[in-house]
Amino acid sequence: MKDWTEIERRTVEMSFIALAGFWHTDPSRVADAVTGLLGELLPRQKIVWGPAVHQPAPELPGPAAKLSDALVFISRDLDTGEHYVVFRGTNTISPTEWLLQDFMVQKRVPWREVQAGPAPEEALVSEGAATAIELRRELRPGPGRAGEGVRLAAALLGILEASGERCVMRFTGHSLGGLLAPAMALWLLDFLEDVGQRKLASGLELEAYGYAAPTAGNRDFARYLASRLPRNRRYANDLDIATLAWDDEAMKRMPSLYEPEIGMSPFIRSLYGLCAKLCEGKGYAQPGERIPVPARVAPVRRSLFLLEAAYQHCMPYLDILLPERKEAILREVVKPWTDFASFEGLKRVDLRRFFKALR
Numbered sequence: 349m350k351d352w353t354e355i356e357r358r359t360v361e362m363s364f365i366a367l368a369g370f371w372h373t374d375p376s377r378v379a380d381a382v383t384g385l386l387g388e389l390l391p392r393q394k395i396v397w398g399p400a401v402h403q404p405a406p407e408l409p410g411p412a413a414k415l416s417d418a419l420v421f422i423s424r425d426l427d428t429g430e431h432y433v434v435f436r437g438t439n440t441i442s443p444t445e446w447l448l449q450d451f452m453v454q455k456r457v458p459w460r461e462v463q464a465g466p467a468p469e470e471a472l473v474s475e476g477a478a479t480a481i482e483l484r485r486e487l488r489p490g491p492g493r494a495g496e497g498v499r500l501a502a503a504l505l506g507i508l509e510a511s512g513e514r515c516v517m518r519f520t521g522h523s524l525g526g527l528l529a530p531a532m533a534l535w536l537l538d539f540l541e542d543v544g545q546r547k548l549a550s551g552l553e554l555e556a557y558g559y560a561a562p563t564a565g566n567r568d569f570a571r572y573l574a575s576r577l578p579r580n581r582r583y584a585n586d587l588d589i590a591t592l593a594w595d596d597e598a599m600k601r602m603p604s605l606y607e608p609e610i611g612m613s614p615f616i617r618s619l620y621g622l623c624a625k626l627c628e629g630k631g632y633a634q635p636g637e638r639i640p641v642p643a644r645v646a647p648v649r650r651s652l653f654l655l656e657a658a659y660q661h662c663m664p665y666l667d668i669l670l671p672e673r674k675e676a677i678l679r680e681v682v683k684p685w686t687d688f689a690s691f692e693g694l695k696r697v698d699l700r701r702f703f704k705a706l707r
Contacts (some may be wrong), residue, residue: 350642352668355518355557356557356581356583356668357668357669357670357673358390358432359432359518359520359557359559360522360559360665360666360668360669361389361390361669361673361677362386362390362393362423362432362434362520363434363436363437363520363521363522363525363526363559364522364666364677364681365382365385365386365389365390365434365677365681366382366399366419366421366434366435366436366437366521366522366525367436367437367439367522367681368381368382368384368385368680368681369381369382370415370416370436370439370440370441370442371415371441371684372416373403373411373414373415374414375401375402375403375416375490376490378399378401378416378419379398379399379400379401379419379489379490379493382399382419382421383395383399385680385681386421386423388676389673389676389677390423392425392426392427393423393424393425393426393432394423394424394426395421395422395423395494396422396423396424396431396494396495396503396507397421397422397489397494397495397498397500397503398419398420398421398422398487398489398493398494398495399419399420399421399489399493400418400419400420400421400487400488400489400490400493400495400500401416401418401419401487401490402416402417402418402419402483402484402487403415403416403417404417404442404444404448405444412442412443412444413444415439415441415442415444416439416442417439417442417444417445417448417449417483418436418445418480418483418484418487419435419436420433420434420435420436420484420487420500421433421434422434422495422503422504422507428516429511429516430516430517430518431507431515431516431517431518432517432518432519432520433504433517433518433519433520433529433532434520434521434525435484435519435520435521435524435525435528435529435532436521436524436525437521437522437523437524437525437526437560438450438523438524445524448476448479449476449477449479449480449483449524450476450524450562451476451623451626452474452475452476452479453474453475453476453593453594453626453627453630453632454475454626454627454630455474455475456472456473456474456475456565456566456630457472457473457474457475457478458471458472459471459472459473459565459569459572461478462478462481462482462535463481463534463535463538463539463542464538464542465537465538465539465541465542466538466541467538467569467572468568468572470566470568471565471566471568471569471571471572472565472566472568472569473531473564473565473566473569474563474564474565474594474630474632477527477531477564477565480524480527480528481528481531481532481535484500484528484532485499485500485501485532485535486499486500487499487500501536501539504517504536505545505548508540508545508548508551508552509548511551512551513551514551514553515551515552515553516553516555517533517552517553517554517555518555518556518557519532519533519554519555519556519557520556520557520558520559521558521559521561522559522560522665523559523560523561523562523590523661524561524562525558525559525561526558526559526560526561526582526583527558527561527562527563527564529556529557529558529561530556530558530561530564530573530577530580530582530635531564531565531573533554533555533556533577533580534572534573534576534577536554537549537552537554537576537577538576540552553579554577554579555579555580555581556577556579556580556581557581557583558580558581558582558583559583559641559665560583560584560585560588560590560591560661560662560665561582561584561590561591561634562590562591562592562593562594563593563594563595563632563633563634564635565632565633566630566631566632566633567631567633568631569633569635570633570634570635570636571635573635573636574635574636577635580635580636581639582634582635582636582637582638582639583638583639583640583641583665584634584638584639584640584641585640585641585642585643585660585661585664585665586640586643587605587606587643587644587645587660587664588641588643588657588660588661588664589602589605589657589660589661590661591634591638593623593627593632594623594626594627594630594632595627595632595633595634596624596627596628596629596630596632599620599623599624599627600624602620603617603620606645606653606656609645609647609651610645610648610651610652610653610656611651611653612653613652613653616653616654641664641665641667641668642664642667643660643663643664646659646660646663662682666678666682
């Protein structure tokens with residue numbers, strides 16, 4: 349068993365803490381849930397910006413348009429003075445985040461259009477990744493939050509200016525947040541160069557800790573990111589389908605990933621075929637070497653492929669934590685799905701009967 353470092357455990361924990369309260373349709377309640385859980389589990393982390401929460405269309409009727417589709421916060425370690433920039437992963441009940449960020453991979457855009465800088469013209473990112481990055485860099489914390497009304501770029505510049513000659517920043521996230529951690533770190537580096545802040549950039553010690561991330565861009569983008577951000581740590585469970593998306597060669601492993609125990613049903617196989625078509629020939633690739641996260645196929649009710657995929661997308665990464673920390677995240681973030689969770693306007697569902705491992 350790998351001996352995980354304290355920083356690895358902390359970044360995993362913060363990545364899952366960011367998911368607290370994802371079911372609320374009031375952004376203030378989402379931010380309260382994240383702030384409260386961070387204060388409970390990591391009291392030496394002080395939020396200095398955020399949590400900033402985005403709703404896609406709060407003026408429209410129905411819960412779907414009000415469920416948050418982005419959340420970011422910055423915390424400062426009161427003992428070391430180091431900063432953590434935490435990007436929440438996909439809100440699993442937000443249709444807009446799934447459709448407009450996660451699955452928008454058929455079209456690619458040049459990284460230079462996302463952020464001006466020295467990237468080669470051939471460095472491309474998916475339209476969904478570009479949308480996710482743009483959405484988060486425009487986020488501003490709401491009333492009463494740290495950094496109220498200040499955009500992310502201004503907040504990061506302020507931290508760098510106040511830190512003096514040396515500033516340690518760690519960008520982290522799980523799932524879509526794991527994609528965003530290195531991509532947003534790269535954005536910051538290119539942004540600092542674009543606005544003539546090379547002196548600030550020279551004192552920045554920037555690291556990314558991305559967990560369970562799909563690909564953001566093509567091979568040229570992956571190479572560019574690796575050249576600009578050498579301290580990019582990418583953690584991947586080989587049984588996690590998210591880490592195979594959207595590399596079309598890697599995705600060929602998906603149908604047999606859990607065999608012989610679990611296979612794809614005809615319906616899931618048809619969905620897989622549609623997803624494979626979206627990224628066919630696009631050249632998507634992961635940046636840098638992966639750090640393996642151990643896992644094995646786990647029993648799930650009725651041997652359902654998507655339930656196994658959901659398990660593999662979460663539980664092996666939570667196993668990085670010490671047992672009591674893992675239990676706290678299960679209780680506060682994962683278990684709402686298994687405890688007859690009631691989301692505004694949605695049918696009550698008991699998922700305990702599906703996830704044997706959580707019973």
